[in-house]
Amino acid sequence: xxxxxxxxxxxxxxxxxxxxxxxxxxxxxxxxxxxxxxxxxxxxxxxxxxxxxxxxxxxxxxxxxxxxxxxxxxxxxxxxxxxxxxxxxxxxxxxxxxxxxxxxxxxxxxxxxxxxxxxxxxxxxxxxxxxxxxxxxxxxxxxxxxxxxxxxxxxxxxxxxxxxxxxxxxxxxxxxxxxxxxxxxxxxxxxxxxxxxxxxxxxxxxxxxxxxxxxxxxxxxxxxxxxxxxxxxxxxxxxxxxxxxxxxxxxxxxxxxxxxxxxxxxxxxxxxxxxxxxxxxxxxxxxxxxxxxxxxxxxxxxxxxxxxxxxxxxxxxxxxxxxxxxxxxxxxxxxxxxxxxxxxxxxxxxxxxxxxxxxxxxxxxxxxxxxxxxxxxxxxxxxxxxxxxxxx
Amino acid sequence: xxxxxxxxxxxxxxxxxxxxxxxxxxxxxxxxxxxxxxxxxxxxxxxxxxxxxxxxxxxxxxxxxxxxxxxxxxxxxxxxxxxxxxxxxxxxxxxxxxxxxxxxxxxxxxxxxxxxxxxxxxxxxxxxxxxxxxxxxxxxxxxxxxxxxxxxxxxxxxxxxxxxxxxxxxxxxxxxxxxxxxxxxxxxxxxxxxxxxxxxxxxxxxxxxxxxxxxxxxxxxxxxxxxxxxxxxxxxxxxxxxxxxxxxxxxxxxxxxxxxxxxxxxxxxxxxxxxxxxxxxxxxxxxxxxxxxxxxxxxxxxxxxxxxxxxxxxxxxxxxxxxxxxxxxxxxxxxxxxxxxxxxxxxxxxxxxxxxxxxxxxxxxxxxxxxxxxxxxxxxxxxxxxxxxxxx
Numbered sequence: 170x171x172x173x174x175x176x177x178x179x180x181x182x183x184x185x186x187x188x189x190x191x192x193x194x195x196x197x198x199x200x201x202x203x204x205x206x207x208x209x210x211x212x213x214x215x216x217x218x219x220x221x222x223x224x225x226x227x228x229x230x231x232x233x234x235x236x237x238x239x240x241x242x243x244x245x246x247x248x249x250x251x252x253x254x255x256x257x258x259x260x261x262x263x264x265x266x267x268x269x270x271x272x273x274x275x276x277x278x279x280x281x282x283x284x285x286x287x288x289x290x291x292x293x294x295x296x297x298x299x300x301x302x303x304x305x306x307x308x309x310x311x312x313x314x315x316x317x318x319x320x321x322x323x324x325x326x327x328x329x330x331x332x333x334x335x336x337x338x339x340x341x342x343x344x345x346x347x348x349x350x351x352x353x354x355x356x357x358x359x360x361x362x363x364x365x366x367x368x369x370x371x372x373x374x375x376x377x378x379x380x381x382x383x384x385x386x387x388x389x390x391x392x393x394x395x396x397x398x399x400x401x402x403x404x405x406x407x408x409x410x411x412x413x414x415x416x417x418x419x420x421x422x423x424x425x426x427x428x429x430x431x432x433x434x435x436x437x438x439x440x441x442x443x444x445x446x447x448x449x450x451x452x453x454x455x456x457x458x459x460x461x462x463x464x465x466x467x468x469x470x471x472x473x474x475x476x477x478x479x480x481x482x483x484x485x486x487x488x489x490x491x492x493x494x495x496x497x498x499x500x501x502x503x504x505x506x507x508x509x510x511x512x513x514x515x516x517x518x519x520x521x522x523x524x525x526x527x528x529x530x531x532x533x534x535x536x537x538x539x540x541x542x543x544x545x546x547x548x549x550x551x552x553x554x555x556x557x558x559x560x561x
Numbered sequence: 562x563x564x565x566x567x568x569x570x571x572x573x574x575x576x577x578x579x580x581x582x583x584x585x586x587x588x589x590x591x592x593x594x595x596x597x598x599x600x601x602x603x604x605x606x607x608x609x610x611x612x613x614x615x616x617x618x619x620x621x622x623x624x625x626x627x628x629x630x631x632x633x634x635x636x637x638x639x640x641x642x643x644x645x646x647x648x649x650x651x652x653x654x655x656x657x658x659x660x661x662x663x664x665x666x667x668x669x670x671x672x673x674x675x676x677x678x679x680x681x682x683x684x685x686x687x688x689x690x691x692x693x694x695x696x697x698x699x700x701x702x703x704x705x706x707x708x709x710x711x712x713x714x715x716x717x718x719x720x721x722x723x724x725x726x727x728x729x730x731x732x733x734x735x736x737x738x739x740x741x742x743x744x745x746x747x748x749x750x751x752x753x754x755x756x757x758x759x760x761x762x763x764x765x766x767x768x769x770x771x772x773x774x775x776x777x778x779x780x781x782x783x784x785x786x787x788x789x790x791x792x793x794x795x796x797x798x799x800x801x802x803x804x805x806x807x808x809x810x811x812x813x814x815x816x817x818x819x820x821x822x823x824x825x826x827x828x829x830x831x832x833x834x835x836x837x838x839x840x841x842x843x844x845x846x847x848x849x850x851x852x853x854x855x856x857x858x859x860x861x862x863x864x865x866x867x868x869x870x871x872x873x874x875x876x877x878x879x880x881x882x883x884x885x886x887x888x889x890x891x892x893x894x895x896x897x898x899x900x901x902x903x904x905x906x907x908x909x910x911x912x913x914x915x916x917x918x919x920x921x922x923x924x925x926x927x928x929x930x931x932x933x934x935x936x937x938x939x940x941x942x943x944x945x946x947x948x949x950x951x952x953x
Contacts, residue, residue, distance in 0.1 A: 205824035304824040364808035364832040365800065371833045372796045374826065375840070376768055379789035397771035404764045405797050408757065413892075416756035422863060430861055432597035432696040434766065434853060438860070440756040441763045448767070461826060468830070469822055471814060500805075500892075 215283025233331030300386025373402030400448030607675025692778025765794030792840030
């Protein structure tokens with residue numbers, strides 16, 4: 170069953186008939202305080218889980234998803250009709266072994282797969298938020314996740330794992346809740362958005378806001394969506410997820426369904442056809458305003474900001490064990506950023522492993538079949554679980 | 562005097578009062594044959610020149626401009642009201658010394674600074690071309706330039722120099738007219754557009770064509786322009802012209818006119834403000850359809866295409882002397898592409914110098930103050946001129 174566009178609490182409970190999808194309403198007793206100073210007095214958090222919580226709740230693994238990801242780590246994604254985005258990483262016998270660990274993934278605040286975001290109805294006013302949704306940060310996303318875990322009476326996390334923005338959340342967790350996570354595994358992540366990172370996101374936002382259908386952010390009131398602008402934003406971003414060599418190896422200058430140049434503006438080249446498909450398929454599953462808010466949160470991300478830019482100070486005193494992974498061909502969050510994180514952790518005596526994995530396919534390598542990544546994650550979790558005597 | 566938008570033969574002759582701007586109408590006796598198989602039976606070529614043609618016409622230097630460039634290499638640009646784009650390279654006593662050489666720069670076919678392009682009136686039909694302009698190639702641009710030089714009775718060129726798409730033209734000249742150029746200096750260029758190059762251009766084209774004001778390419782008929790789409794296209798492209806380190810050094814995460822994050826979608830960061838300015842100022846000086854056509858020509862560029870991908874074969878038998886320059890931080894047309902060109906030339910025994918210049922500012926370094934580039938160009942031209950006994 171394929172549902173187009175974003176989910177609400179009602180629709181998600183209706184379509185998620187397998188019984189392990191949940192949406193919890195929070196904030197009514199204790200509002201969510203945002204970094205902006207605003208607060209949200211009622212919000213939904215959608216999540217999914219796999220595996221079995223052990224008796225002392227010591228086997229919880231939190232998976233954090235990326236910019237356009239969702240809680241459908243594995244199994245059928247009811248929004249896209251496709252399999253989950255990390256089937257090869259999470260499951261029975263997989264590196265994050267659901268026979269051993271209780272795995273949970275929560276749709277981030279501001280997104281559109283069941284958790285409250287700009288496409289949701291403001292429970293206070295009864296109207297769709299749209300552009301009136303407060304601007305949020307990665308810290309806010311993590312704080313909302315912590316509130317959900319509190320609600321579930323899960324205090325400690327055995328591990329927090331994520332790629333890209335998921336890795337940024339994992340690091341934020343370690344900084345903001347230094348006693349809650351035994352281990353964190355940030356993959357293809359960074360510790361602050363660079364000028365180039367911000368620049369690419371700004372192009373995407375401008376493409377969305379330039380679309381007349383965006384209607385000042387109130388498009389849902391007019392039953393329309395800025396699909397063209399969102400597609401362009403996705404296309405621009407998608408280039409940054411792949412390496413130059415990866416694009417050359419996969420597409421090169423190969424033509425699409427033709428023997429010679431057509432001397433026109435159709436998709437002559439396979440890379441053009443591929444990018445157009447990426448853009449068009451994205452608009453069916455993602456809310457344009459969510460894209461604005463989440464990219465903004467990423468741009469605001471800077472773990473060194475509260476410490477005069479000295480990242481190490483953000484980690485001082487941490488007891489968490491870190492496993493930092495980067496990919497040699499990732500130019501969005503290059504190896505140098507992960508190395509900087511590892512060195513900052515070293516500087517304050519934190520326990521950290523760092524591996525730069527030789528993969529040619531760029532940033533999105535964390536989503537691909539990468540045996541070295543799988544082996545490292547599996548081995549790191551296994552040895553930490555054994556050392557901690559975790560009963561599974 | 563600032564003229565907005567594109568120039569025509571009439572307007573360019575009116576504003577270019579200093580007497581050395583020229584627009585020549587060609588093709589009426591001998592049509593321009595295009596690589597597509599189409600032909601153009603009447604077209605204008607706008608150019609500017611500096612210096613004095615010597616008695617045997619042996620001191621001609623052709624400057625080829627980049628994607629959004631024009632013939633205003635130096636002096637006041639009547640379109641932008643700013644100084645020329647290569648003042649530091651071309652002029653009296655400059656590396657391309659107008660006291661020694663007769664320097665000419667021709668607005669490329671398909672552009673919008675006086676030469677015929679999609680914003681021009683089709684002399685045959687009396688209507689604006691718009692999207693009915695034929696799709697052109699870098700080879701077509703060079704062929705049109707050769708026709709203008711024929712008209713000017715300039716047979717041989719002492720040197721052909723260009724950066725980025727200008728360098729691609731310089732290489733195309735050497736391939737298509739192996740006897741006409743004594744030397745060529747391609748700077749920050751490539752020998753074929755990669756999948757990543759095509760991808761970025763496709764994003765720009767989609768942004769333009771997604772703008773409702775594009776009106777299927779017939780926007781001039783409706784007295785409107787797809788400014789929002791063109792601005793987004795320019796923003797995306799502009800990121801590729803700068804290096805990650807260059808952006809970090811110049812902007813980092815510095816805020817624009819504020820002390821702290823504003824938690825909104827205004828330009829919080831200087832890089833956002835800068836990019837928006839780049840986009841908005843571009844739309845006043847460039848035609849959106851010209852952007853489509855010229856990016857398409859660049860995407861079609863592949864000097865190895867006619868030789869089973871073996872670039873060396875394109876140069877076999879050349880007598881031209883090459884000076885290939887690249888920049889260490891250029892990720893649009895990286896050093897590896899220039900090195901590939903130099904090796905291909907070596908493979909067929911051509912005379913070639915190759916320098917990879919250590920500059921941190923990315924692709925646009927060719928437009929910046931780069932003493933090493935200036936010294937190499939000056940020295941190369943001087944020694945070749947001396948060896949050839951060119952009388953200045």
